[in-house]
Amino acid sequence: xxxxxxxxxxxxxxxxxxxxxxxxxxxxxxxxxxxxxxxxxxxxxxxxxxxxxxxxxxxxxxxxxxxxxxxxxxxxxxxxxxxxxxxxxxxxxxxxxxxxxxxxxxxxxxxxxxxxxxxxxxxxxxxxxxxxxxxxxxxxxxxxxxxxxxxxxxxxxxxxxxxxxxxxxxxxxxxxxxxxxxxxxxxxxxxxxxxxxxxxxxxxxxxxxxxxxxxxxxxxxxxxxxxxxxxxxxxxxxxxxxxxxxxxxxxxxxxxxxxxxxxxxx
Amino acid sequence: xxxxxxxxxxxxxxxxxxxxxxxxxxxxxxxxxxxxxxxxxxxxxxxxxxxxxxxxxxxxxxxxxxxxxxxxxxxxxxxxxxxxxxxxxxxxxxxxxxxxxxxxxxxxxxxxxxxxxxxxxxxxxxxxxxxxxxxxxxxxxxxxxxxxxxxxxxxxxxxxxxxxxxxxxxxxxxxxxxxxxxxxxxxxxxxxxxxxxxxxxxxxxxxxxxxxxxxxxxxxxxxxxxxxxxxxxxxxxxxxxxxxxxxxxxxxxxxxxxxxxxxxxxxxxxxxxxxxxxxxxxxxxxxxxxxxxxxxxxxxxxxxx
Numbered sequence: 001x002x003x004x005x006x007x008x009x010x011x012x013x014x015x016x017x018x019x020x021x022x023x024x025x026x027x028x029x030x031x032x033x034x035x036x037x038x039x040x041x042x043x044x045x046x047x048x049x050x051x052x053x054x055x056x057x058x059x060x061x062x063x064x065x066x067x068x069x070x071x072x073x074x075x076x077x078x079x080x081x082x083x084x085x086x087x088x089x090x091x092x093x094x095x096x097x098x099x100x101x102x103x104x105x106x107x108x109x110x111x112x113x114x115x116x117x118x119x120x121x122x123x124x125x126x127x128x129x130x131x132x133x134x135x136x137x138x139x140x141x142x143x144x145x146x147x148x149x150x151x152x153x154x155x156x157x158x159x160x161x162x163x164x165x166x167x168x169x170x171x172x173x174x175x176x177x178x179x180x181x182x183x184x185x186x187x188x189x190x191x192x193x194x195x196x197x198x199x200x201x202x203x204x205x206x207x208x209x210x211x212x213x214x215x216x217x218x219x220x221x222x223x224x225x226x227x228x229x230x231x232x233x234x235x236x237x238x239x240x241x242x243x244x245x246x247x248x249x250x251x252x253x254x255x256x257x258x259x260x261x262x263x264x265x266x
Numbered sequence: 267x268x269x270x271x272x273x274x275x276x277x278x279x280x281x282x283x284x285x286x287x288x289x290x291x292x293x294x295x296x297x298x299x300x301x302x303x304x305x306x307x308x309x310x311x312x313x314x315x316x317x318x319x320x321x322x323x324x325x326x327x328x329x330x331x332x333x334x335x336x337x338x339x340x341x342x343x344x345x346x347x348x349x350x351x352x353x354x355x356x357x358x359x360x361x362x363x364x365x366x367x368x369x370x371x372x373x374x375x376x377x378x379x380x381x382x383x384x385x386x387x388x389x390x391x392x393x394x395x396x397x398x399x400x401x402x403x404x405x406x407x408x409x410x411x412x413x414x415x416x417x418x419x420x421x422x423x424x425x426x427x428x429x430x431x432x433x434x435x436x437x438x439x440x441x442x443x444x445x446x447x448x449x450x451x452x453x454x455x456x457x458x459x460x461x462x463x464x465x466x467x468x469x470x471x472x473x474x475x476x477x478x479x480x481x482x483x484x485x486x487x488x489x490x491x492x493x494x495x496x497x498x499x500x501x502x503x504x505x506x507x508x509x510x511x512x513x514x515x516x517x518x519x520x521x522x523x524x525x526x527x528x529x530x531x532x533x534x535x536x537x538x539x540x541x542x543x544x545x546x547x548x549x550x551x552x553x554x555x556x557x558x559x560x561x562x563x564x565x566x567x568x569x570x571x
Binding site for chain 2: 181
């Protein structure tokens with residue numbers, strides 16, 4: 001009964017949130033028609049959705065897939081570089097990481113978006129520049145969280161592994177990596193959120209495909225409904241990526257209880 | 267200097283005559299304290315944690331080490347486990363000097379130290395994985411120890427899903443699983459409530475009786491030491507050294523002995539020994555008085571059979 005009631009309350013909460021979204025879209029639809037907003041600057045939702053037909057679903061799917069593929073590729077390259085480097089800096093060369101910390105913090109503060117023109121000059125126009133932006137966005141948070149995660153390992157875990165005869169390699173694999181993993185995942189997620197934003201920006205500046213490029217084209221041709229359409233699609237794709245990563249995190253880090261979760265977030 | 271005010275032969279050891287499992291010979295341990303936290307003027311002076319400590323632990327015996335906080339009890343345990351190398355002297359385990367961490371000793375640390383990313387079963391199997399025991403055999407052994415500590419049904423639970431007492435049982439099972447000759451325990455029950463603590467003590471005794479392991483048990487609780495042990499080593503602090511070695515002449519099994527007259531006498535004797543600690547360490551003494559008061563309160567509450 002208790003369980004049933006809590007289930008009901010969850011459904012109720014979800015439904016309330018859903019109602020709010022429906023109300024938002026309804027308002028969007030109505031506001032321009034009843035004269036609350038200028039339909040030129042804020043076309044009704046139906047007009048925005050119609051635009052999808054004009055652009056063509058094939059083209060839209062292409063835009064989305066291109067953008068998502070860039071993220072997957074850049075994200076993968078960044079974590080493959082950042083995680084091992086983080087472990088090496090944190091473990092083997094702690095003094096190096098302490099020495100480099102101020103410089104790395106400084107570099108990480110530069111928004112990759114600003115660096116984009118530089119990347120273009122160095123790497124040329126095209127995919128490489130966009131990939132560089134994504135890699136830059138994911139690399140720093142992942143690197144920092146790997147270093148922090150491996151510095152904050154409870155020495156008791158290492159001690160008890162050592163007492164059971166574990167050598168350095170198995171301590172690294174069986175203790176250090178799983179210990180640091182929750183924090184690394186948090187860093188990866190921050191990087192993912194950031195890189196998605198940066199990707200759209202980069203695509204508006206120097207790409208010939210992708211969601212950002214589509215927005216840029218719409219802006220140039222002043223097709224206002226298309227801008228809104230792309231904004232909607234970007235929001236939905238961003239949400240889906242976020243959910244997917246959250247699910248992945250919960251599947252991998254099953255042991256993390258709520259107390260630890262709070263600890264990692266703050 | 268070893269004074270033994272109460273050498274009373276325990277019946278257990280008389281039967282076969284004592285055989286030494288562990289021989290600690292004139293062991294010292296000093297640390298180079300680079301950052302002397304809160305100790306002004308003592309920069310870069312080596313801190314002597316344990317001085318000239320000698321003790322023999324008999325085969326199959328339950329020996330407790332008590333003493334004020336900071337007397338080097340935990341350092342002693344690290345030395346026994348091979349986690350730290352002594353600065354002087356040698357520790358022999360079955361005649362062989364202890365050179366580093368090894369699976370001849372199992373260790374149960376303060377605060378469980380279970381791996382949160384491993385299930386109960388996987389935690390218990392850790393030492394077996396290091397030993398490269400094959401999977402089927404690992405499963406059989408871990409199941410045996412899970413049942414020995416009464417955690418059947420919790421094989422696939424994660425530590426954060428268990429209570430403090432249950433976690434401690436997992437820690438004991440984990441230390442026993444790779445079949446060490448000696449079980450070292452560092453204040454294992456310090457973090458659990460008084461009720462659970464008594465239950466765990468009784469369970470530990472029953473596990474000890476069934477497995478016949480040699481146990482070295484470090485505690486700050488005098489009552490715990492008396493209830494569990496064959497012998498009690500009392501340490502004094504700064505630097506940590508052996509003050510006295512007492513034989514606990516209470517009959518086993520000891521389910522209801524906590525309130526007996528002899529128990530009280532022993533408690534008083536050990537308490538006095540710890541009190542006599544030189545150096546006028548008022549703080550430590552006050553701490554002990556508080557602990558003692560707490561323990562008395564525990565004793566007054568009826569012991570469950």
